[in-house]
Amino acid sequence: xxxxxxxxxxxxxxxxxxxxxxxxxxxxxxxxxxxxxxxxxxxxxxxxxxxxxxxxxxxxxxxxxxxxxxxxxxxxxxxxxxxxxxxxxxxxxxxxxxxxxxxxxxxxxxxxxxxxxxxxxxxxxxxxxxxxxxxxxxxxxxxxxxxxxxxxxxxxxxxxxxxxxxxxxxxxxxxxxxxxxxxxxxxxxxxxxxxxxxxxxxxxxxxxxxxxxxxxxxxxxxxxxxxxxxxxxxxxxxxxxxxxxxxxxxxxxxxxxxxxxxxxxxxxxxxxxxxxxxxxxxxxxxxxxxxxxxxxxxxxxxxxxxxxxxxxxxxxxxxxxxxxxxxxxxxxxxxx
Amino acid sequence: xxxxxxxxxxxxxxxxxxxxxxxxxxxxxxxxxxxxxxxxxxxxxxxxxxxxxxxxxxxxxxxxxxxxxxxxxxxxxxxxxxxxxxxxxxxxxxxxxxxxxxxxxxxxxxxxxxxxxxxxxxxxxxxxxxxxxxxxxxxxxxxxxxxxxxxxxxxxxxxxxxxxxxxxxxxxxxxxxxxxxxxxxxxxxxxxxxxxxxxxxxxxxxxxxxxxxxxxxxxxxxx
Ligand SMILES: Nc1ncnc2c1ncn2[C@@H]1O[C@H](COP(=O)(O)OP(=O)(O)O)[C@@H](O)[C@H]1O
Ligand SMILES: [Mg+2]
Numbered sequence: 001x002x003x004x005x006x007x008x009x010x011x012x013x014x015x016x017x018x019x020x021x022x023x024x025x026x027x028x029x030x031x032x033x034x035x036x037x038x039x040x041x042x043x044x045x046x047x048x049x050x051x052x053x054x055x056x057x058x059x060x061x062x063x064x065x066x067x068x069x070x071x072x073x074x075x076x077x078x079x080x081x082x083x084x085x086x087x088x089x090x091x092x093x094x095x096x097x098x099x100x101x102x103x104x105x106x107x108x109x110x111x112x113x114x115x116x117x118x119x120x121x122x123x124x125x126x127x128x129x130x131x132x133x134x135x136x137x138x139x140x141x142x143x144x145x146x147x148x149x150x151x152x153x154x155x156x157x158x159x160x161x162x163x164x165x166x167x168x169x170x171x172x173x174x175x176x177x178x179x180x181x182x183x184x185x186x187x188x189x190x191x192x193x194x195x196x197x198x199x200x201x202x203x204x205x206x207x208x209x210x211x212x213x214x215x216x217x218x219x220x221x222x223x224x225x226x227x228x229x230x231x232x233x234x235x236x237x238x239x240x241x242x243x244x245x246x247x248x249x250x251x252x253x254x255x256x257x258x259x260x261x262x263x264x265x266x267x268x269x270x271x272x273x274x275x276x277x278x279x280x281x282x283x284x285x286x287x288x289x290x291x292x293x294x295x296x297x298x299x300x301x302x303x304x305x306x307x308x309x310x311x312x313x314x315x316x317x318x319x320x321x322x323x324x325x326x327x328x329x330x331x332x333x334x335x336x
Numbered sequence: 337x338x339x340x341x342x343x344x345x346x347x348x349x350x351x352x353x354x355x356x357x358x359x360x361x362x363x364x365x366x367x368x369x370x371x372x373x374x375x376x377x378x379x380x381x382x383x384x385x386x387x388x389x390x391x392x393x394x395x396x397x398x399x400x401x402x403x404x405x406x407x408x409x410x411x412x413x414x415x416x417x418x419x420x421x422x423x424x425x426x427x428x429x430x431x432x433x434x435x436x437x438x439x440x441x442x443x444x445x446x447x448x449x450x451x452x453x454x455x456x457x458x459x460x461x462x463x464x465x466x467x468x469x470x471x472x473x474x475x476x477x478x479x480x481x482x483x484x485x486x487x488x489x490x491x492x493x494x495x496x497x498x499x500x501x502x503x504x505x506x507x508x509x510x511x512x513x514x515x516x517x518x519x520x521x522x523x524x525x526x527x528x529x530x531x532x533x534x535x536x537x538x539x540x541x542x543x544x545x546x547x548x549x550x551x552x553x554x555x556x557x558x559x
Contacts, residue, residue, distance in 0.1 A: 025446075026444075029444050029445075029446055030444060032446075032447070033441075033444055231425070231427055232427055232429070234425070235425055235427060235438060236438065236442060237411070237414075238385075238414065238419060238425070239414065239415070239438050239439040239442055239486070240411045240412065240413075240414035240415035240439060240442050240443065241411060241442040242408070242411045242442075243408070243411075245411075245442055328387070329385075329387055
């Protein structure tokens with residue numbers, strides 16, 4: 001009797017059923033169980049809509065804030081990146097330089113090393129562009145004479161587009177006798193991009209902190225859920241529920257909190273985007289810039305939801321580790 | 337089926353709940369465990385359930401040495417031991433059916449089998465008609481029988497009961513005892529902790545008697 005093999009069932013897979021079902025059936029049951037638990041925990045959240053909504057809102061705000069800031073920053077960076085790749089130097093030629101001279105000069109500069117392209121903008125074309133672009137058409141009509149000089153738009157080789165190299169090139173171009181003034185189009189953009197890079201770091205730190213806060217909020221919510229279902233946990237463990245079995249509903253609850261929070265965040269971002277899009281367009285128009293606030297896109301949406309669910313799951317996992325594993329059927333009543 | 341060898345359980349350094357307890361129970365045997373309050377009855381049952389670990393000695397259940405059983409294996413052991421408590425530990429947020437189904441759900445039993453087996457267990461304790469009720473709507477004796485149905489629904493080879501008749505009047509207690517007898521007749525090893533001497537005497541079964549943690553009677557096989 002001491003060697004009765006009845007209890008020797010060390011493998012969980014075999015303990016699934018008395019007949020040791022075929023693996024596919026066991027897997028099917030396991031999946032069905034997961035579906036059931038997922039559904040149950042979602043329904044529990046629905047049954048306490050107010051409490052769930054509060055958690056979702058807190059989480060949504062905490063997620064929307066850094067994501068929104070990152071979106072704005074990446075839009076700004078999009079602008080500077082667009083310019084970066086066409087880093088240009090404009091050389092305004094002296095008034096007395098003729099078109100013929102300007103053409104020759106263009107060819108000279110284009111023949112230099114480190115130059116990708118040189119475009120000559122003659123003064124007539126420049127005026128034309130200015131007219132159509134600025135809306136000052138009528139005012140310009142009063143001028144008898146074109147006040148604009150010829151200019152060369154110099155694009156350095158990609159290899160020579162560092163700030164220092166561009167500056168050097170600008171200096172040497174400015175030293176030409178025909179040049180009246182040299183302008184680097186990059187100047188303010190470099191500053192802008194340095195600022196956005198700094199801001200990006202700040203936002204990432206903020207995102208980390210808020211992510212941590214989300215984990216703690218979810219963890220605390222799950223801790224309360226565990227306390228509320230203490231009796232059930234005790235009975236489940238008493239009748240042979242594994243740690244995985246008793247944890248599962250809470251981990252799914254964490255996932256659902258995460259999903260809800262992610263959806264709220266998307267909603268908030270959508271609203272903010274819609275609300276800001278008008279003013280941003282007007283601003284961009286004023287600066288004649290391509291700037292536009294871009295949304296998340298499908299990938300971004302999925303990534304945000306994925307992150308939110310991961311955070312929810314992590315919070316739940318921490319709570320479960322700390323509070324659930326400690327619940328053991330210790331003192332069965334009936335000591336008499 | 338259950339074997340204790342020199343089992344000692346000390347809770348605190350100076351408080352010994354069980355001292356060098358030796359006994360063994362065979363398959364299908366129905367045995368009582370008695371003794372005054374604080375004698376160590378509950379402790380002995382908890383050791384079998386691995387709710388506590390022995391301080392010294394060996395415990396073997398169904399050929400499995402419990403001393404070396406790792407923590408994560410404990411649930412699989414418990415699936416083979418049904419337990420009934422005086423305060424029955426039923427969940428009042430779900431139906432009688434759902435209460436009884438818990439041991440099967442924990443094991444991942446397919447849904448179609450759960451319905452069949454839960455009804456079989458409820459039928460056995462005479463509560464088939466109350467499966468959809470909340471346990472709160474039942475009388476004390478009925479609640480205790482729901483607890484028993486839950487303990488036997490997965491047909492465990494071992495059934496433990498800690499003061500299962502503590503709150504019940506003599507008639508109901510006798511009913512419950514008859515149920516336990518039926519289980520032992522189909523091969524279940526039943527161990528019932530109780531201090532109800534008159535009930536135990538009326539049953540005329542082997543009785544283990546604890547006195548301040550020492551097994552003073554019933555250790556030898558037979559009675
Ligand atoms: N968890 C525990 N911690 C410390 N002492 C305990 C614990 N459980 C029981 N005891 C003590 O062990 C002794 C036996 O208790 P118990 O097994 O409950 O006896 P019975 O069930 O026979 O009344 C008692 O003196 C009790 O106070
Ligand atoms: Mg007791």
